[in-house]
Amino acid sequence: MAPLDLSTLSNLTRILIAVGLGFGFGFCLERAGFGDARRLAAQFYFTEMRVLKVMFTSIITAMLLLFWGVALGWIDYAALWVNPTYLWSGILGGFILGLGFILGGYCPGTSLVAAATLKIDGLVFVLGCLAGVFVFGEVVPGLRGFWEQHAFYGRLTLADWFGVPAGVAVFGVMCLAVSMFWGAEKLEAIFGGKARGGSS
Amino acid sequence: MIVRSRSKRKSGPRKSPPARRQAESKAESQARSTSKSQAGSKVNPKGAAALFALLAAFALMLVGLPGSEARLARLEPELNRQLASREYHIDPGELMDLMYNNKLHLFVIDVRDEVDFNLFHLRDAIWKPVVQMSAECCRRLRAEGIKVVLSNDEVRAEQAWKHLTANEVLNVYILAGGVNLWLDIYKDGLPGPPHEAITGVGDDTLRHEIDSALGHVPEFALPPHDLVGRREYPTKVKVARPVAVEGGGCG
Numbered sequence: 001m002a003p004l005d006l007s008t009l010s011n012l013t014r015i016l017i018a019v020g021l022g023f024g025f026g027f028c029l030e031r032a033g034f035g036d037a038r039r040l041a042a043q044f045y046f047t048e049m050r051v052l053k054v055m056f057t058s059i060i061t062a063m064l065l066l067f068w069g070v071a072l073g074w075i076d077y078a079a080l081w082v083n084p085t086y087l088w089s090g091i092l093g094g095f096i097l098g099l100g101f102i103l104g105g106y107c108p109g110t111s112l113v114a115a116a117t118l119k120i121d122g123l124v125f126v127l128g129c130l131a132g133v134f135v136f137g138e139v140v141p142g143l144r145g146f147w148e149q150h151a152f153y154g155r156l157t158l159a160d161w162f163g164v165p166a167g168v169a170v171f172g173v174m175c176l177a178v179s180m181f182w183g184a185e186k187l188e189a190i191f192g193g194k195a196r197g198g199s200s
Numbered sequence: 201m202i203v204r205s206r207s208k209r210k211s212g213p214r215k216s217p218p219a220r221r222q223a224e225s226k227a228e229s230q231a232r233s234t235s236k237s238q239a240g241s242k243v244n245p246k247g248a249a250a251l252f253a254l255l256a257a258f259a260l261m262l263v264g265l266p267g268s269e270a271r272l273a274r275l276e277p278e279l280n281r282q283l284a285s286r287e288y289h290i291d292p293g294e295l296m297d298l299m300y301n302n303k304l305h306l307f308v309i310d311v312r313d314e315v316d317f318n319l320f321h322l323r324d325a326i327w328k329p330v331v332q333m334s335a336e337c338c339r340r341l342r343a344e345g346i347k348v349v350l351s352n353d354e355v356r357a358e359q360a361w362k363h364l365t366a367n368e369v370l371n372v373y374i375l376a377g378g379v380n381l382w383l384d385i386y387k388d389g390l391p392g393p394p395h396e397a398i399t400g401v402g403d404d405t406l407r408h409e410i411d412s413a414l415g416h417v418p419e420f421a422l423p424p425h426d427l428v429g430r431r432e433y434p435t436k437v438k439v440a441r442p443v444a445v446e447g448g449g450c451g
Contacts, residue, residue, distance in 0.1 A: 067265065078368030078369075167260045
C-alpha cells in the first residue's frame with residue numbers, strides 16, 4: 001500500500017532518494033525553460049504563459065495519478081501529508097512571493113535552477129532568498145500568533161470545502177485547468193503578438 | 201484611316217480560354233482537397249491531451265473513491281491485527297497525563313449510551329456514539345489533535361476506533377479498560393492492574409453504581425494534578441503528523 005514508509009530506510013538511502021528527486025525536479029524545470037527570468041516574468045504580462053501551463057499540467061497529472069491510485073485501492077489517502085490551511089497567512093505570503101517573483105523574475109525554486117546554470121541574476125536572487133529566510137527566522141516568534149490564530153482550517157481540501165465527493169472536485173479542477181489553458185493561449189495571442197510586433 | 205471595331209467589350213481582366221479555366225479550377229479543387237485530407241489526418245496534440253485528461257477525470261468522478269464501508273472492509277484485517285496487539289490502547293494514566301498536557305489538542309470521545317454518559321463522563325468528553333459518526337463528523341475530526349475513544353469496557357470503543365481509522369481520522373486511541381477501569385482507579389482509589397495486564401474483557405456495561413446523573417462534575421472526572429505520573433505505563437500516543445506545520449512547496 002502506498003505511500004511507502006520511507007522511515008524504514010536508512011538515512012543514506014533517504015538522502016539518495018531526496019537527491020535523485022531533487023535532480024529530476026530541477027532538470028525538468030530547466031528543460032521547461034524556467035531558468036530564464038524573462039520567460040518567468042512574461043507570465044505576469046500575459047505574453048508567455050509557460051509557467052501556468054507547465055505548473056498546472058504537473059498539478060493535474062499528479063492529481064489524476066494520485067486519486068486514481070486511491071480509487072483503485074493502491075494508495076492510502078489518509079497517510080498522505082496535506083499542508084494544513086492557514087488562510088490569511090497564505091494570502092499574505094502569496095502576495096509577498098508574487099511581488100518578489102515579478103520584481104526579480106524568479107521564485108525560490110527557479111532561482112536555484114538559474115543559479116545552477118551560473119546565471120548571475122539567479123545567484124543574486126538565491127542570496128536574497130537566504131537573507132529573507134534568515135530575517136524571517138529571527139522575527140518568527142513574533143509572527144507565530146498571526147498564522148496560528150487567524151483562519152487556521154487544518155487539513156482542508158476543495159472537496160471538503162465545497163462539500164462534494166473528491167471525484168467531483170477532481171473533475172471540476174480538470175475543467176478549470178482546460179479552460180485556463182485555452183484562456184492562456186488566447187492571452188498569448190493577444191498580448192504576446194503585440195509584444196512581438198512592438199519589439200520588431 | 202484606322203477603323204476600330206464597335207463591338208462592345210466589357211471592361212475587366214482578360215478572360216482565359218475555357219480550357220485553361222477548367223484546368224485551373226481543377227487544380228484549385230485538388231489543392232483544397234489535399235489540404236483538407238492532410239488536416240484531417242493530423243491530430244491536434246493539445247486537444248487530444250485535454251480530451252484525455254477530461255475523460256480520465258470524468259471517469260474518476262463516476263467511479264468515485266472508496267466509501268467508508270469499502271475502506272473498512274479493505275482495512276479490517278490490518279485493523280484487527282492492530283487491535284489484537286493493543287498498540288492503540290492507552291493506559292488511564294496516560295490519558296490523564298494527556299488531559300493535563302496543554303501543548304496538545306485532545307478530544308475525548310465517549311461512545312457509550314446517552315444514559316451512561318449522563319451518569320458520568322470525563323471532563324470535556326464529547327458524546328458521539330458510532331451511529332452518529334457521519335462523514336462530516338469524521339472530516340471535522342481529521343483536524344490535528346489526539347482523539348481518545350472510550351466506552352464502559354472496550355467493545356464499542358474498538359468499533360469506533362475502526363470506524364474513525366477507516367474514515368481517515370488519524371491519531372485515534374482507545375482507553376484501555378474503559379470507564380470501568382477509570383472509575384476503579386480514580387473513584388475507588390484502587391491501584392488498578394499493570395498496563396500489560398489490562399485485557400479489556402467485558403460486555404461494555406457500566407459496573408459502577410452511580411445514583412444520579414453526575415456528568416463531569418465529580419472530582420474523578422478530572423483527577424487532581426498530583427496524580428499525574430502515579431501510574432506506570434508504556435507511552436503509546438505518537439502524533440502521526442506533526443502538530444506544528446512544516447513548510448513545503450515547489451518554491
